[in-house]
Amino acid sequence: MEKTKYPQVEMEIRKWGSKPSSLIQVxxxxxxxxxxxxxxVLKYTAERLNVPLSKVYGVVTFYNFFKTQKDADHIIMICMGTACYVKNGEEVVKAIENYLSIKLGEKTSDGKFSLQIVRCLGACGLAPVISIDGDDVYGKLTPEKAVEVIKRYQ
Amino acid sequence: MKIYRIHALICAGAQCIAAGGNGFEEALKNELKKHNIEEEVSVVETGCMGACQLGPLLVVYPEGIMYTNVEAKDAKEIVEEHFLKGRPVKRLMWKKEGEEEFPELKDIPFFAKQTKIVLRNCGLINPEDINEYIARDGYKALAKAVAEMEPKDVIDVVKESGLRGRGGAGFPTGLKWSFAANQDSEEKYIICNADEGDPGAYMDRSILEGDPHSVIEGMMITGYAIGSSVGYIYVRAEYPLAVRRLKMAIKQAKQAGLLGKNIFGTNFSFDMVLMMGAGAFVCGEETALINSIEGKRGEPRKKPPFPAISGLFGKPTIINNVETLANLPVIVDKGAKFFKQFGTEKSPGTKVFALAGNVNISGLVEVPMGTSLRKIVFDIGGGIPEGHTFKGALTGGPSGGVIPMEFIDTPVDYESLPDLGTIMGSGGLIIMDERSCMVDVAKFFLKFTVDESCGKCVPCREGTRQMLKILERITLGRGREEDIDRLEKMGELIKLTALCGLGQTAPNPVLSTLKYFKEEYLAHIIDKKCPAGVCQFSALKEGRKKHEAKIAH
Structure with a gap:
């Protein structure tokens, strides 16, 4: 494989070093x-870090964070930590599922939204909470408010 | 140095930002510009102030007046009335129950009844400016340690202080250090466990975001004590703001010469690496975390050997939790005696709790160890929302259990909680009222454990799954009387046989709710009723209809 094909991988390897322990950070x-x-990318990374491809797959599938397929334009993460659960987070899940006509873990057919559960965003004072695209956090939601928030991203 | 007439502290903790804090700050700055008093008022972004539910928060000094739920449109009134005319905007101030506002921050019970050691700087300083940390005696303890103390002295002070690991298990920190210090190895490692996994807890997040240097200083003190020159911070990827502020803090400490080679002109050198987790709860377990840093699947290793003897890359490794590390500068600087005046004899110091759930003021609170749950929930947290009654408090997350009303006066420390069948845990404290169903709560946590079980050992992988099946059956109204006995037996078995701490504690939520709320389980099983009205038995009715239809045929 040509080196120049995956500059992103090379860049990360320069940062973390070409050793097996760099795998997760790369x-x-x-x-x-x-x-x-x-x-x-996984094959290339395996070769460059000298880790068997099977081990690389093992790591990628072990951690929730890694994705092997292109995700939707907007990733909706619904917090299902204990505080959100106690404060009726389930209702928010149902409202969003209904509105987008998808279930948890699915992607809308137009590829715009995907719906996931996250184990605590650490914003328990604002429960129930959702985050969109990682950085935008919305709290103190009701089922109606949650749908309103999603509409803003359409 | 510039002197300001007014200091306006805006909480820039993740929750206040999420609640809309950013818009307010811009509006405030615009107003200051409009009235040409930018030179008189210093606007500071601080870390978490604690009263997260009431955010965005603003504190104005010298008066010490706290404004809650501020919005961009309030900026004009605050500047024109308060900053220019000296008349605080009563409408936005923290109110007592009877609409009367508290004059100052120190009068508000939520703050007045706390004792802040770990959170000493959170909400007071700008976490993105190392000078503000230094002005609050930051890095003084490190200087004292490396310049005036032998590594052994540092370990002795920590041992004497009685500090216990705040990650959950409460192992004496100084003792753990001495194991690693006694190892004869060229390389040793320090790991800061910032993989805060308990769903419903955010103490570590707030410390990292509000006072990152206190954790860095704590790690360096640990490094000096055990003879290590490399520290890893393993932080959850779900905490982007904490990652950003840590990166910034490490850079600033390096620029200031406080981190790097020959610190304070001594032979002590220390370097730090920031690593991101990848969304696996089990990585909070120390040996799983080590595997993850090594780039492997985060599965726990068997102990012994303990990490202090053979940990990261097979070298002696000390893993301390964020809150534990943030305590260290205070202990080294002010001495063991100072620290021991707080808390109980066996659990000295304070503990930070993330108070959440059905309580009036949810947020971050720090109290001396041994404070009663009643004081935390009712005096500080303002009690349960009107019209509802306290049912139980969850501590320790998926590894803990429920404390019912009858034990609300129990002192919260490392000794008392296990007697009640729960654990201190890392500090998540979720309050529930009569609207929560205890069987459903147990199911919630068990589902979490089943999802997050790494699958390495059978008791955790298969045992928790079978327990969950039974609980699901009960919450659908299909439970059998022998299920209770079966849950208890399986729970005890998993406790005895699982490989790691997380597996061994996984049955706790079930066992503890069974202990205190057995009648609720029985109501589900025998009367086919959920007293809290949470569980839906509609599936049961459909099942019955089918059954009856079959008989009719």
Whole structure:
């Protein structure tokens, strides 16, 4: 494989070093830049870090954070930590599922939204909470408010 | 140095930002510009102030007046009335129950009844400016340690202080250090466990965001004590703001010469690496965390050997929790005696709790160890929302259990909680009222454990799954009387046989709710009723209809 084919991987390897222990941090960096980890990227990374491909797959599938397929334009993460659960987070889940006509873990057919559960965003004072695209956090939601928030991203 | 007439502290903790804090700050700055008093008022972004539910928060000094739920449109009134005419805007001030406002921050019970050691700087200083940390005696303890003390002395002070690991298990920190210090190894490592996994807890997040240097200083003190020159911070990827502020803090400390080679002109050198987790709860377990830093699947290792003997890359490794590390500068600077005046004899110091759930003021609170749950929930947290009654408090997250009303006066410390069948945990404290169903709560946590079980050992992988099946059956109204006995037996078995601490404590939520709320389980099983009205038995009715239809045929 040509080196220049995956500059993102090379960049991360320069940062973390070409050793097996860099694997997770390299994958993190690549996913942040490219959005997901394609099969070819994984193969290339395995070769460069001298880790068997099976081990790389083992790591990628172990951690929730890594994705092997292109994700939707907007990733909705619904917090299902204990505080959100006690404060009726389930209702918010149902409202969003109904509104987008998808279930948890699915993607809308137009590829605009995907719906995931996250184990605590650490914003328990604002429960129930959702985050969109990682950085935008919305709290003190009701089922109606949650749908309103999603509408803003359409 | 510039002197300001007014200091306006805006909480820039993640929750206040999420609640809309950013818009207010801009509006405030615009107003200051409009009235040409930018030179008189210093606007400071601080870390978490604690009263997260009432955010965005603003504190104005010298008076010490706290404004809650501020919005961009309030900026004009605050500047024109308060800053220019000296008349605080009563409408926005923290109110007592009877609409009367508290004059100052120190009069508000939520703050007045707390004791802040770990959160000493949170909400007071700008976490993105190392000078503000230094002005609050920051890095003084490190200087004292490396310049005036032998590593052994540092360990002795920490041992004498009685500090216990705040991650959950409460192991004496000084003792753990001495194991690693006694190892004869060229390389040793320090790991800061910032993989805060308990769903419903955010103490570590707030410390990292509000006072990152206190954690860095704590790690360096640990490094000096055990003879290590490399520290890893393993932080959750779900905490982007904490990652950003840590990066910034490490950079500033390096620029200031406080981190790097020959610190304070001594032979002590220390370097730090920031690593991101990847969304696995089990990585909060120390040996799983080590595997993750090594780039492997985060599965726990068997102990012994303990990490203090053979940990990261097979070298002696000390893993301390964020809150534990943030305590260290105070202990080294002010001495063991100072620290021991807080808390109980066996659990000295304070503990930070993330108070959340059905309580009037949810937020971050720090109290001396041994404070009663009643004081935390009712005096500080303002009690339960009107019209509802306290049912139980969850501590320790998926590894803990429920404390019912009858034990609300129990002192919260490392000794008392296990007697009640729960654990201190890392500090998540979720309050529930009569609207929560205890069987459903147990199911919630068990589902969490089943999802997050790494699958390495059978008791955790299969055992928790079977327990969950039983609980699901009960919450659908299909429970059998022998289920209770079966849950208890399986729970005890998993406790005895699982590989890691997380597996061994996984049955706790079930066992503890069974202990105190057995009648609720029985109501589900025998009367087919959920007293809290949470569980829906509609599936049962459909099942019955089908069954009856079958018989009719």
């Amino acid at each position: 994958l993190h960096g690549v996913q942040e830049g490219v959005g997901y980890l394609s099969q070819n």
